[in-house]
Amino acid sequence: MSVGKRLFQYALLFKKNIFIGLLMLALAVAADLAGPFVAKRMIDSNILGIEKTWFETMNHGGDTVEYQNKWYKRKDHFAAGEKRGSEARILQINRDYYFIAGPISFDGERKVKDGNVVITNKGKSETYNASKLSRKELFAFYAPEIFGVLKLLGIYFGLLVLACFFQYGQRYMLQVSANLVIKKIRQDVFRQIQRVPITYFDNQPAGKIVSRVTNDTEAIKELFVNVLANFFTGMITIAGILIALFILDVRLATVCLVIIPILIIWVKVYRKFASKYNHMIRSRLSDINGMINESIQGMTIIQAFRRQKETTEEFEKLNNEYCTYQNKMLSLNSLTNHNLVNVLRNLSFVAVIWYFGGASLGAGTAISLGVLYAFVDYLNRLFQPISGIANQLAQLEQSLVSAERVFVLLDEPGVDVAKEPIQRYRGNVVFENVSFSYDEGENVLKNISIEAKQGETVALVGHTGSGKSSIMNLLFRFYDVKEGRILIDGVDIMKMSKQTLRQHMGIVLQDPFLFTGTIYSNVSLDDPSISRERAEKALKDVGAWDFINSLPNGLDEAVIEKGSTLSSGQRQLISFARALAFDPAILILDEATANIDTETEAIIQEALNVVKRGRTTFIIAHRLSTIKNADQILVLDHGEIVEQGNHDTLMEKEGRYYQMYQLQQGKTKKAVG
Template sequence: MSTMSTKSTKVNRRLFQYALTAKKTFISALILLAIGVGANLAGPFIAKTMIDDHLLGIEKPYYETTSTHNAAQYEGKWYKRGERFEAGETKGHEVRILEVGRQFVFVNEPVTSTEGEKSLSDGKLTISYGETSKTYAAERLSAKELLAFYKLEMPGIIKLIGWYFLFLFISIVAEFGKTYWLQSSANKVIQKLRMDLYAQIQRLPVHFFDNLPAGKVVSRVTNDTEAVKDLFVVVLSNFFSGFINMIGVYVALFLLDVRLGLVCLFIVPVIIGWIALYRKFATKYNTVIRSRLSEINAIINESIQGMSIIRVFRRQKQTSDEFEALNKDYMTYQNKMLNLNALTSHNLVNVLRNFSFTVVLWFFGSAALNGVGIVSMGVLYAFVDVLNRLFHPIIGMVNQLATMDSSLVSAGRVFQLMDEPGEDVTEGSMPRYKGNVTFKDVSFAYKKDYVLNNISFEAKQGQTVALVGHTGSGKSSIINLLFRFYDPQKGTITIDGQDVKEIPKQWLRQHMGIVLQDPYLFTGTIASNVSLGDERISRETALKALRDVGAERILAHLPQGFDEPVVEKGSTLSAGQRQLISFARALAFDPAILILDEATSNIDTETEAIIQSALEVLKKGRTTFIIAHRLSTIRSADQILVLHRGHIVEQGTHDELMELKGRYYQMYQLQQGSTESNTSSEQVAVSQLNTVPNAVV
């Protein structure tokens, strides 16, 4: 529990730091929120004043006067309330107007106390105080006579109504400003969070994505950040407004009556305890919900990418079953959250509200209604109104508990990805190096077992080095080390005599190019896939690169030529067309070191001639590494490295290796389908190749 609390504290602290990026608008929103709360809470006070000073204020003492200003006439005499006499004005005989049941009476003498039970009989008003009572002569007031006294209250009532509408207008304006500034600042925070998260994804080492499906990464950037946005826009709004409202309400309660305020203080610890208990269960459920949603995105992404394979091998049912299992688990935990909310949230608020009203009305209301009240009717009305307003923010806060917890869980997942160790991004660049590459006693392991052992070779500027061997022999691992996707555990790799570990990765890769077996094309046009939007590569440079590799010959028939749209990784283009675009891309960037990763293995025979011609253009003046399965395509290589289980077992030119009649010779003969080898040599070749199945594909 302490670990979860510590983690939650760290997440809250980091969210607060992000909120500081838009602190001005956040502060402005909160100020408007406070103004709106104050304006909104003015209503009960206005109602209290209206009831106590005007509607029930008619029962206050009146005095006979000779002035007609602010005075009411009754039976030829003028009467004015005591507090309305001006300085120097003489007060005459005291009278009272009291309510008895549904009628009002005029008492032509002072009344000691109006508290108690009142009764009227035969022109006599009796006020009982427990065991004692007092009787006064009283006359019933007609509606017209009563209205004469109530007319005096109308200016005050109209003034209070005017103040009410003014505060209502202020509240509306403050609510609009608060909502606008709070949401705009939240959008600004989420924009920065997404940019930081995307920048972090760019910094993450390549091997990180080997273990995390693309769909899960996408879920972090989209679904989880959107959930964090809900935290700032919805949860923050409700909780801050709720918090300020509650403070305002409690201030109002204590201003109305301290005893009433103290009675209602029990609500605060109950709410705090409930939130802590709720999150204990909700966090566990939401963690699973966000994880399952991420897995659902991953399986959808994988299914779309491999839809052709799924249909060819009739895996629709198995894929659907996998998806259904994840979706069912997701629904199960969603239902658990729904049950948690349904069983607790609204029930808690209703119980608290009903209990609070019961206590207040029982303790204070009954006394006030019996005429021996501790508080006035206006205070009681205002208090019930204010207390009712207390539960509006509580309902808003409780209703957002699920969103808050889901958002905090999502924020934790986002920050977890942002805390992954990434590669430092170094600004600037370095001059184009010559491309003299040296591997010296290099050993490397992805996990525990070494996949490369004591690899040593040298590739000079302008040379072509071919890497051959069976699957898993270490060819791609050498390229990964050269690109510094990984660093070796032993040995050194140098370029032009400088250790690659001393060169920033971005600078190193700036002068490297690669052509993959299945080249990746981005959405755009053929020309934009050559330049990749790099400002250093003009359109003229990109088109020249396409022409130099011979792409014009097989792309000329396209309706828009080099401006033909490319969609969904170039699915509308043939393998040869995609490969030529990839060659042109490498040529346009003019790398010092070029890697061709089985670049001709998927090409038909007719297109291969064009590809081979493009290869010759590409290799000029640069160090080239070729991973090849077709050994016929590397006969002209300056150096061929034959790899087997992480070791270089043979090294030399094509002719030199053929003379050795070793592993390379046997692989070449097997590919060429030669029948010149005698039976014993074929048996040797087969016996050796049996140890490395699928040696050449």
């Protein structure tokens, strides 16, 4: 499905608001476009209407004018069937007005000669006795139109008020709808981030994902708030103006239709180049965000190894590429948008005034001056929405490219969050001939078979890359088994949803992660089932309560990003308490004591002897001294279990585990000595 169709589907979710907004937009355009019609009537009927035919009348009403002891009324003011007297005309010649007591045979070029009015047209000439009107007399003939002019001005003002009201309404409704659409898209994007597998985050830098959720959705917001609002307004306005032009004069409107194919060709050519540039712009912006995020996370390493200059140069390279494509977009916009609109506007004005204007300004006109005024007004209004659309084309392309990037994320395969409750595990875990590889090629786990019974503690040891963490990743279904199967209480974990599987499992990582909030919110993760008393008990069980109690706000002490104000040992203790507060049936400790000092390790070891009772515990161990009491110790090498047994059994074998233990003990003794 195309990007445009998917955006349209999102818009349909709030179609009621959008429909009301578009209806108000149509009314606003109609009220606004009625103005020139009012002006046309004012010019043709009230201002230039003085040259219409006048007749003598016996009535002395408000529409009559006294001149030389006779009363006259304009032809269009007579009621049906009302008696008319002799005909008279008033003609304007230059800036003066002349009264002719009688009809004229034809109109044409007018001149005054010897006090008479001479009219010439196509070789024919007629001379009429005429009287020049004084200002007072001229005003008397205009006086009947004053009320009509004021009435039309009132209508004009009323239309402006209505147009302003509907403009406000349509803009408000469309922007509210746009905000709701963006809110929905952001919710879907963030929900999708929770659905995608861990492998997605392995291949995508965090900064680029953040850019999708923030920068790209913000660009889509501009599409709905500004671009589509301008496009809708522009298209409705253009359609209304073209209808008005055809009502005024078919010939003039037909001339203006030439603009439409020019605009269509222009938009297609523009989008061809703009799309390429905007893809590069959004890509480079995403790369910049990714690098900034990575630099902030690794600032300690950058400064420690004096890589500031090289990092800055790498950033400047990306920034220069971003700037280069931005400048290309600016050049494209400058070349096409304002320039082309202005050229089309000027050519249209020249064509209309040259072809039709001269005739309207003279006698025997094919069109009235009011029609020409209204037409020029509409023509000027026609290019306002065209200019608005042109100015938004760049933003349109940026928004479409951003939407395409967002939809790529939304189309990633994921798993819906499932919250159906299941009975707490007993904790019997079996790996049956499990093999696994992250990428096609050599397996990182080869034919692994493990059986952990309820309440047992199983320790995994081995060199870096031996497959210890991969076993835990499979048990948690961060990754799925390629060969073999994993059973919990006799049930294949592949037959359970990932969220259901993890419901009675807890994990503590080597590098604990704390969220912005409080200590209590980090232990409970805002789960309403975890009360303050339960969180407090978990902290006491892991030996963290002493340092928590010493903090000014205790459980409510603020925690900033990643818990950077706490020591690594304190963060790890909170991470332990978090796992225990959820009372898992299966507990996984992934190098959980690697970054903890000896004193804190002793506290945790004592707490673990209490909390692991009744739980199946898997420990990925770096310090072999911490797993001496494990029920099973599995020694891995290149994805295979090479030794298995408890501490005493493995020490008696004097194999790989024995060598590792002796090596660590030897280092310890050397350091002490």
